[in-house]
Amino acid sequence: MIMKIKNILTCLAAIGFTGMISSCSEEILDITPLTNNTANDFYKSEDQVNQGVLAIYNSWLPVPVSSNWYLSEVRSDNTHEIEGGAQRDYKEVGTFTASSQTAAFQTAWTQLYSVVYRSNVVLSKIEGFEFARVSQFKAEARFFRALAYFDLVRYWGDVPLVDKVLSIVEAKNALRAPSADIYKFIVDDLIFASENLPTTYAVTDKGRATKYAAKALLGRVYLTMAGYPLKQTDKLALAKKELADVMAVGTTLFPAPALYKDLFTIANKNKYHIFEVQYISGGKGLGSSLPSEMAFQFPSQWSSFTGGFEGEVEPALLASYARTDARKAATLDSGYVDTKTGATSGRVQFTKFLEKGDASVTSRSDYARNFPIIRYADVLLMYAEILNEEAATPPVQAVQLLNQVRTNAKVATITPATKDAMRLALENERRWEFAGEGLRWFDLVRTERAIPVMNEFIKSHDIPLANGVTKRDLLFPVPLGEMLINPGFWKQNEGY
Template sequence: MKAFTRFICTAALGLSGALASSCKEDILYIPPVANNTVDEFYKNETQVNQGVMSIYNGCLSLPENSYWFLAEFRSDNVAADVATVQRDYSDVSNFNATSQTQQLQATWTDLYEIVYRSNVLLERIQPFTFARVEQFKGEARFLRALAYFDLVRYWGPVPIVDKTLTIEQSKTIPRAPVADVYKFIIDDLTFAAESLPSTYVVTTGSATDASNKGRATKWAAKALLAKVYLTMYGYPLRQASALPLAKQQLMDVYAAASPTTFSVAQNFADLFKSANDNRYSVFEIQYQSGNTGLGNPIPWQQGQVFPTFWSPFTAFAADFTLPPALFGANWPKIDKRKAATLDSVIRNPTTGAIVAGRPQFTKFLEKGVTGVQSRTDYPNNFPIIRFEDVVLMYAEVLNEEAGSPPAMALTLINQIRTRSGLAAFTATSPEAATKDAFRAAVLKERRYEFIAEGQRWHDLVRTGNAISVMTAFKRATTGTTPTGGANFRQLDEHDLIFPIPILELRINPGFWEQNPGYN
C-alpha cells in the first residue's frame, strides 16, 4: 500500500463558480490535468482505490500531531518544563493550553480532513458495483471512526459529519453529545468489521503486494471496536454494558492471532524495525523513506541528540526530559523493553567512549539506518493497534468482570511479562491478590509496553486516574514557577479534555459553546 499513499483528493470551491456565472462554461471550463478535482475523479475502480489511499494518506500526520504532541505530552511519560517563551508542547504538557494553542487547531484539522476524505469516498463510490465496493466502504468507515475516536477523547462533544457539506451547511452542524459520537463510531466500526476481509491477497513482489499490504482488516476494526467499548466502560460514560461487548471483540481478535496475521513479538525491539512492518501489529500507519514526503517524523520528534553513528540527522530536541519513573528501580533494567525504548547513555560503538547527551526516547529510531534523506524521512511504520494491546485489554476486561483476577487474565498478562524478561505473576503474587491490585498491574504494564505510542494519557483518563496521577506528577517534576512544582494547581475534570480551537468557534460566533473552564 505504501506506493499509493501520496495521492491527495481535493475539492474545487469558490472561484470557479463565480467565474462561471458571468461567462460561457464551455469556454472557461478546462478540466485540470495535473491536479485532479473531486468532480473529475472517481471514474473507475482504479481511481476509487486511489481515493481510499487518500484517506490513508491523511493519517500520516496522526502519530506526530495526535499521539505525540497531544497524548504523550499530556501524560506522565514526558516532563516538559514550563517554557519562558510560548511553546505549544509546553502548554499542552503543563495544562496551560488555550483555544489559541495552534497544536490543537492542527490536530483538529488533521482529524476532520480524514473525516472529509472518507465522506467524499463514501459518496462517490455509490454508483459502482465492482467486487471491492464493500471493502472500500469498510476502509473509509474504519478510518473515519479512528479519527472520531481521537476527536471525542480530546474534545468531548464534537460535530458529527457523515456527508460532504457546503460552507454554509458546515456553519449549522451542532456539537453532538459524547454518547452520540460513540454510537457513530460503533456504527462505522461494526460496518467495517462486517465488510473488510480477514486478510488480503498478497503476491510477493507484485503490484498486488504493494497495494494491499497494510490495509485495514476485519481484525483491525474489531480490535479498535474493543478499545472503543472499553473506553465507554470507563470515563466519561461509565457504561457497564460496554464491558461484555469489548470482551467479545477481544476474544475474536485473540483467536485470530497467528504467525501470518499478528502476534506478540518475542523480541520487543523487533516491533519497531522497518523490516518487520505489518508483521506483528493489527494495524499500522504506513511510512517509507525516499524523500517523497512519506517518511516517519517520530524518531526525530521524540529524540534529543542523535550522534552521527545513529543517524545523519539530529533530533528535534523539544525542551522535555524523561521522568524519574523511567529510571532506577521503578523500571528495572531486566525489563528488555527499557533498553529498546530509551537511551540514557550514548556510547561510541567503536571505542565504547561515552558521548555527551541526555536521556531520550529512541524506540522508533533504527540506529545506523541508511537511506534516510531528511529528519522526517524514517522508514518504519507506527503502530496504531498492536496485538499486545489486544492481549492486555483482554486481561483487563476479564479482571473487571470477575471478583478477582481469573487464571486466564494472569496467562494473558504473563505473555507480555515473560517476553519482556520479567517474572510471571502467579495466583499468590500481590498483583493477583485483588481486582484492584491486578487493575493497577495492567495499567503499569500498559505504560511500559506502549510508552511513546500515545496510549498513556487515554489510559489514565478512561480508568479515572488522570487527575490524581497528573497533579502529583506535575508537582513533583515541573519547575518552581507559579505554575509549576509545588505550586502546581490541583487538576479537575475540565482538564480531561481540550478547549475547542478559537478558529472553529469563529466560523459561526456564538453557535458553539466553549468547553467549560476555557476561554
C-alpha cells in the same frame, strides 16, 4: 501498499485532489468540498475509487505526531518538559497551561477532520458502483472515519458529527454533537468495517485495514465507553466479544517476535501489529517525523538529522522498568557518545521509532519505521482488564494474559492477589509496553486515574498550577480558530 500510495499521490496532485483540504478561516471544520467537476471527473472507475481510498490512508500520516505524541504522550506522565528552553506548544500541553490559542490543538483538529472529509468523499462517490470491492472500500473509509472520531471525542468531547460532504454554509452551522452520539457513530462505523473488511490481503496490499483491525479497535472503543466519562459498563461484554474474536486468530496472524525490539524494525513491517501507519524513507514525501519530534538530539551514528523536543522521558518511568525488561532498551536511550565528534548527552529520549543508522533518511521528517495503531499485546491486556472487572478477585486467565505480555518482554511473572492490585499491575504493564505510542493519557482518563496520577506528577516537578489538575483538564479547549468562525455559536469546553 506504500509504493502504491506514492504513485497515487502524484496522480492526485496533478488534478488538485491533495489540495482539497483548505485552511480558510471561514470553514468551521477546515474542510472545503471538491468542486463538482473535479470530483465527478475523478471517480469514474474502480481504480480511481481505490486511489481515493489510499488517499485516506495518506491523510493519517501526520496524525501520530499531532495526536499520539503531542496531545496524548506529552500530556501524560511519560514525558517531562525541561524548564528554561523556548516556549513550545508541547510545554503548554504537558504542564496543563494550554489555551484555545495553543496551535497544537488546531493542527490535530484540522488533520483529524481532514481524514473525516476524505472518508466522506469516498463514501459519497462510491454509490452506484457495483465492482467486487465496493463493500471493502466503504469499510476502509468508515474504519478511518471512526479512527479519527475516536481521537476527536476523547480530546474534545462534543464535536461536530459530519457524515457527508458539507457545503460551506452547512459547515459553518454544524452543531457539536453529544459525545455519546459520537461514540454510537464510531461503533456503527466499526461494526460495518468488521463485517466487510478482508481478514488478510495479498502481499501487494499489506498494510490495509483488516477485519481484525476493526474488531480490535472496536474492543478498545467499547472499553473506553465502559470507563470515564460515559461509564456504560454494559459495554464491557461487547468489548470482550470483539477482543475474543481477535484472540482466536492471534497466534496465527499476530505472532510475538523472539525479541521485543523486533516489533518495530523496518524489516518487520506489517508482520506483528494488527494495524500500523505506513511510512517509507528516501525523500518520497511519505516518511515520518516522529523520531525527531520525540527526541532532543541524535549522535551522528544514529542519524544525520536533529531532534526538537526540549524534554525527556520522565525519570520515574525510566526507573520503573525492571532490570531485565527488554522494553526499556527498545523504547528509550539514556544518553550517548557521538562516535564522530565525541559529544556526549545524558538526556533520556524515546527512540522506539528510530532505525539507527538508516542511510535512506533524507531529512528529519523522512524516517521509515511504521507506527502501530493497535497491537496484539493491547488486545491481551484489554481482555485481562475486562476479566478482572467482571470478578471479585483476579481470574487465572487474566493473570495468565498479563504474564504472557511480561514473558515476551523478558520480565518475571507476577500474581496480583486482589482486584485493585491487578488494576495497578495492568496500568503499569500498559505503561511499560506502550510507552511512546500515545496510549498512556487515554488509559489514565478512562480509568479515572488521570487526576491523582497527574497531580502527583506536577507536584514532583514543581509545576505551578494553582488548582492542580482538575476535571477541566480531561478535555482540551476547542481551538480558537474554530470558535471564531461563527462567534457565539458554540460554547467552549468548561473552564477554558
